Structure formats: structure tokens, C-alpha cells
Amino acid sequence: MESKTQTRISKDLKNRKLTINREFDAPLNLVWKAWTESELLDQWWAPKPWVNKTKSLKFKDGGQWLYGMTGPDGAAIWCIGEFSAINPEKSFQATSSFCDEKGNINADSPTMYWKTNFQAMGSETLVVVEISFTKEADMEKIIAMGFEAGFTAALGNLDDLLAK
Amino acid sequence: MRRDVFQAIADPTRRDIISLISKKPMTPNTVADSFNLSRQAISKHINILADCGLLSLEIQGREYYYTMQVKKLVEVNDWLEPFRKMWEDRFSNLDSVLHNLKSKKNGK
DSSP, rough: OOOTOOEEEEEETTEEEEEEEEEEESSHHHHHHHHHHHHHHHHSOOOTTTTEEEEOOOOOOOOEEEEEOTTSSSSSEEEEEEEEEEETTTTTEEEEEEEOOOBOOOOTOEEEEEEEEEETTOOOOOOOOEOSSHHHHHHHHHHHTSSSSHHHHHHHHHHHHHHH | OOOOHHHHHHSHHHHHHHHHHHHSSOOOOHHHHHHSSHHHHHHHHHHHHHHSSSSSEEETEEEEEEOOHHHHHHHTTTTTTHHHHHHHHHHHHHHHHHHHHHHHHOOO
């Protein structure tokens, strides 16, 4: 039985690409807003218990989003993304890297390339996120880093479970 | 005991070991030197990682080195689980945000 709002993830190792599909019970214009405005992004981008805080966001071609995700221990992970190929209410692309709070990119950290597509389906909206890596090594690095950034949240919960 | 990649990466010390060895192959002693834990404890973690196929052993002269088998981590499905969990958390937050936006709109 497949729930309507199931998150579907597929991987294409040959092309170093991960694809995430999800339907949302809201019209396209609202979903687009939630993905592109900082006050809304800050409310959902960080998986719990992490808290997302945007330092700056300019949603336009060549504009950047600098944000930090703060964990329960108070430590923040900073990320910077740069937008391109914005096609309003249809799709946009972005690069994403780890950085410091001033937005200086950590040269050792892998860069991810995002393409987010939006499609109206009646009163609902389908969002398809493609995350790709230039180098296989970068994709491996993301995995080998122990799923840092957002992944830590999920693993933290698991640590608690296993400690019981 | 169940030995899989998900279990391997569930422990913070093992994640640190993965992160160390992913940079360069290391002898068990060099790994142990980086931690405030007994050699036995580190050796136990290394064995779990090796059992899960994440580390492989290479003998060079009189020393043996552990190297990271990242492909193993990529091949199995389980490595996607934390990633999926992250997106599901994120999207359930987004569901609430959208729900609020919708009710605001209808309220007007």
C-alpha cells in the first residue's frame, strides 16, 4: 500500500544522481513560495531537532542562500547555495556546499548540484528533486563523512535507540 | 547479531573511524592513537566495520592497513535510510508550513 505522500528516492550510481519525489497537498504557487522564501524555508528545511536559520537569501539567478542548521548541542553547520536557471513556478537549480558562517566555502567539501522541479497535479503539487555530484569521489565523500549535516539528526535518533 | 552498514554507521566512534580511514589507509595502531579508548575497544569497532565489508585489510610488508570500501557503502540500500529519514522529516515540516499557508489564505 502506497501512501500518497510517500517520499520516493531513487539512485542512479552511474550518473552519480539521487532523485527524490514527493507530492504535497497544496497548490503549486504555495509550494513554490515555501521553497523560495527564507521565512518559510526556515520553518521546514532543517530536519528536527535541527533549527534552520537563514543569514541571507537572494532568490534570483546568481543569487545565494547562506544558512546555518543548529543542532541540539548548539553547533551549527553552515551551507551556501547559489541559484540558477530559475523558471518561476516550474523549476530552479542550485549548487550547495558546506562553508563557514561568512559563506567561505570549505574547499575540501563536496559540491552538490540540485535541480528542483514543480508540477501541478490538480490541487496538489509534485516536487522532484535531483541531486547530482560531478565526481564519484564527491558522492562517496558525502557518504563517508558519516552523513554529516542533516544525516546526523537521523543517526542521533538511532544512537538513542541502540543505547536502550 | 545483525551486521549491516546501517549498524556500522550507527555508532559515533565508528563514524569517526570511517571518516579517518576514508582519508587514507591506516594501521589499527594509528587508528587507536586518535582515540581516547583502549586498543581493544577500537579493535572491536574495526572488526564490526570489517564484518560489514566497509573496511578491507591490506598487508604491506610487516604492517597491515585498513582501507575504506566506500563502494560497499554505496552498493547497499541501507545507506539511503538516513538520507530518506532526513527528507521525510523535512517534508513533514513542509506539510505543516503548507497547511498553515492554506488556512491563512482561506481565512481571508
